[in-house]
Amino acid sequence: AEGVLREAQKMQAIGQLTGGIAHDFNNLLQVILGNLEFIRAKLDGDARLQTRIERASWAAQRGATLTGQLLAFARKQPLAPSAIDLAATMPDLIPLLRRTLGETIDVRYVETVGLWPAMADAAQLESAVLNLALNARDAMPGGGRLTIELGNKVLDDDYVRRHAETVPGDYAMVAVSDTGHGMTPDIVKRVFEPFFTTKPDGKGTGLGLAMVFGFVKQSGGHVKIYSEPGEGTTVKLYLPRAVGAAAATGQRSGSPLDLPR
Numbered sequence: 001a002e003g004v005l006r007e008a009q010k011m012q013a014i015g016q017l018t019g020g021i022a023h024d025f026n027n028l029l030q031v032i033l034g035n036l037e038f039i040r041a042k043l044d045g046d047a048r049l050q051t052r053i054e055r056a057s058w059a060a061q062r063g064a065t066l067t068g069q070l071l072a073f074a075r076k077q078p079l080a081p082s083a084i085d086l087a088a089t090m091p092d093l094i095p096l097l098r099r100t101l102g103e104t105i106d107v108r109y110v111e112t113v114g115l116w117p118a119m120a121d122a123a124q125l126e127s128a129v130l131n132l133a134l135n136a137r138d139a140m141p142g143g144g145r146l147t148i149e150l151g152n153k154v155l156d157d158d159y160v161r162r163h164a165e166t167v168p169g170d171y172a173m174v175a176v177s178d179t180g181h182g183m184t185p186d187i188v189k190r191v192f193e194p195f196f197t198t199k200p201d202g203k204g205t206g207l208g209l210a211m212v213f214g215f216v217k218q219s220g221g222h223v224k225i226y227s228e229p230g231e232g233t234t235v236k237l238y239l240p241r242a243v244g245a246a247a248a249t250g251q252r253s254g255s256p257l258d259l260p261r
């Protein structure tokens with residue numbers, strides 16, 4: 001039974017992974033197709049170049065069809081979004097994180113009063129946070145501090161213009177910060193790529209952040225990474241604020257500011 005379960009988890013992981021990647025990949029293909037079309041219109045009468053453009057177009061179209069199939073496959077791996085009261089569910093995770101990360105890592109938890117409920121799959125959110133915490137641990141071999149911080153965030157038009165890939169609106173934020181070795185900008189650029197890892201000896205799969213990205217994208221959210229070599233890393237997950245009837249069941253009025261360790 002364990003094998004079957006693991007297989008199911010693996011399928012779900014692949015589904016999420018492909019969901020997030022296919023979504024962005026499709027956007028890139030649309031850019032290629034649009035530009036090919038533009039060039040084709042300018043190529044009056046050069047038959048050989050026309051043929052080349054048509055071949056490139058055909059390949060990009062074929063790519064778009066394949067990513068469409070991947071997205072369809074990804075959607076078969078059901079996410080079960082509901083309104084999550086983060087202030088109620090996140091504290092439960094902290095003891096598990098303390099046990100997993102060991103004594104050399106100081107785990108802190110910070111939340112603000114009146115947190116908005118998040119619309120997401122609760123089990124997937126938990127595994128995303130765990131993934132981030134394990135990366136943080138690996139970045140702090142000599143010990144350090146891990147901070148989980150919850151907050152509300154309005155992503156306005158200006159933010160969206162600068163960072164793209166999301167829509168303006170209200171988001172619940174889950175931030176995971178460490179005081180580890182950090183990353184250079186070159187590495188930050190690549191961390192969402194599936195199978196990208198810098199961990200030696202087969203220690204890494206390179207799937208952790210790709211899965212986190214896939215999950216957040218499929219939830220209609222946004223991921224932002226801040227990292228400074230030698231200083232540490234912060235990964236911020238923005239999940240859409242749950243509204244309406246769904247939110248009413250998940251909402252909780254104020255809560256203490258900072259849960260002691």
Ligand code: ADP
Binds near residue numbers: 205206
């Ligand atoms: P894996 O952990 O298996 O390598 P991930 O996709 O989770 O795969 O991470 C990819 C890479 O991103 C890591 O190998 C590491 O180089 C970098 N990385 C991720 N999280 C952190 C972090 N908190 N601090 C420093 N580097 C990180």
